Amino acid sequence: MSRPFVFIDRPIPAEAEAYIGQYCEYAIWNRREKMPREVLLENMSKAAGLLTAGRKVDQSLLDVSPQLRAVSTISVGYNHFDIEAMKARGVIGTHTPDVLTETVADLVFGLMLSSARRIAELDRYVKEGRWKENDGESLFGVDVHHASLGIIGMGRIGEAIARRAKFGFEMDVRYSGRSRKPEAEERYGAVYMSMEELLKSSDFIVLMTPLTAETEKLIGREQFRLMKSGAIFINASRGRTVDEAALIEALQEGRIRAAGLDVFEKEPVPADNPLLAMPNVVALPHIGSATSRTRFDMAMLAARNLVMAVTGQRPPNVIPELK
Numbered sequence: 414m415s416r417p418f419v420f421i422d423r424p425i426p427a428e429a430e431a432y433i434g435q436y437c438e439y440a441i442w443n444r445r446e447k448m449p450r451e452v453l454l455e456n457m458s459k460a461a462g463l464l465t466a467g468r469k470v471d472q473s474l475l476d477v478s479p480q481l482r483a484v485s486t487i488s489v490g491y492n493h494f495d496i497e498a499m500k501a502r503g504v505i506g507t508h509t510p511d512v513l514t515e516t517v518a519d520l521v522f523g524l525m526l527s528s529a530r531r532i533a534e535l536d537r538y539v540k541e542g543r544w545k546e547n548d549g550e551s552l553f554g555v556d557v558h559h560a561s562l563g564i565i566g567m568g569r570i571g572e573a574i575a576r577r578a579k580f581g582f583e584m585d586v587r588y589s590g591r592s593r594k595p596e597a598e599e600r601y602g603a604v605y606m607s608m609e610e611l612l613k614s615s616d617f618i619v620l621m622t623p624l625t626a627e628t629e630k631l632i633g634r635e636q637f638r639l640m641k642s643g644a645i646f647i648n649a650s651r652g653r654t655v656d657e658a659a660l661i662e663a664l665q666e667g668r669i670r671a672a673g674l675d676v677f678e679k680e681p682v683p684a685d686n687p688l689l690a691m692p693n694v695v696a697l698p699h700i701g702s703a704t705s706r707t708r709f710d711m712a713m714l715a716a717r718n719l720v721m722a723v724t725g726q727r728p729p730n731v732i733p734e735l736k
């Protein structure tokens with residue numbers, strides 16, 4: 414039987430590339446710069462599989478990919494997949510859940526601690542030689558331990574955040590969502606409540622949902638108005654789950670104390686985004702899963718998913734909507 418041809422649209426670890434090479438013919442775009450469209454078109458015209466991390470898989474891509482049977486993304490989020498178009502064409506979509514859960518939860522805690530204790534802001538202050546200006550109180554922050562934490566999106570990562578909150582920081586955890594999560598209630602004492610109640614009562618609010626039609630701009634002007642005065646808002650989900658203009662307004666008006674953001678409406682975030690000029694905003698370049706080990710594990714899992722899908726086996730990580 415001839416080996417399937419797959420296209421890898423970004424550099425990946427040598428081990429993942431070698432693994433794919435054991436089972437498939439492949440081409441790889443091994444450079445950091447933007448791929449010319451002709452390269453994509455040429456490869457997709459014959460590819461049975463695509464390994465990517467965020468490329469839009471929509472009708473226009475499917476139209477130039479007549480042989481395509483599977484797309485494997487090196488991410489747990491798959492909002493770049495047009496699920497209906499993939500379903501209609503019978504294209505399998507896989508992602509990389511679980512392997513990044515703890516790494517992302519660590520980063521969320523980093524954002525919480527940095528926003529509450531002003532770590533990034535005061536790091537700049539010391540390095541700029543301004544320590545001598547200090548009058549004590551102007552450097553005060555707020556405590557993370559024993560504070561209340563509202564998690565919107567109590568999934569894999571949400572639970573890992575709840576575990577750290579409960580056992581590491583003795584926080585009072587609450588969550589909202591479409592359904593109750595009895596394990597999270599039992600293990601972390603998480604209290605289920607409406608989003609409105611959660612917003613009104615939490616010192617920290619962490620957004621950890623996938624981006625879907627339902628969660629797009631889930632947090633907007635009305636939701637920021639409901640938040641406790643002095644609340645800290647953390648987003649490590651996707652930029653578009655938040656109405657960024659409303660977030661900017663809430664910060665400018667001092668309705669909320671601070672924000673910790675790993676994701677933005679537009680990425681890379683433009684240098685003139687007002688959020689970047691705010692000392693009480695911690696801004697990171699979408700690095701939730703970015704540790705060497707986790708990125709390696711994600712690439713290996715995505716490679717396995719791809720190989721299984723294009724060699725006629727059922728990969729373990731087909732996205733739920735396409736199962």
Ligand SMILES: NC(=O)C1=CN([C@@H]2O[C@H](COP(=O)(O)OP(=O)(O)OC[C@H]3O[C@@H](n4cnc5c(N)ncnc54)[C@H](O)[C@@H]3O)[C@@H](O)[C@H]2O)C=CC1
Pocket residue numbers: 489490491510511513517565566567568569570571589590591592621622623624627628631649650651675676699700701702
């Ligand atoms: N910043 C980063 O680098 C990373 C961001 N992410 C984002 O985090 C998301 C979550 O990942 P996992 O926890 O693995 O997914 P998951 O599917 O285990 O959890 C998502 C949770 O959100 C809940 N949810 C969905 N719609 C909701 C709504 N309207 N209100 C409240 N809850 C809702 C779901 O019921 C589920 O419990 C990913 O889809 C991705 O967008 C994931 C990894 C890294």
Ligand SMILES: O=C(O)C(=O)CO
Pocket residue numbers: 487488489490491513701702703
């Ligand atoms: O996995 C994801 O969804 C990311 O955003 C990057 O790890």
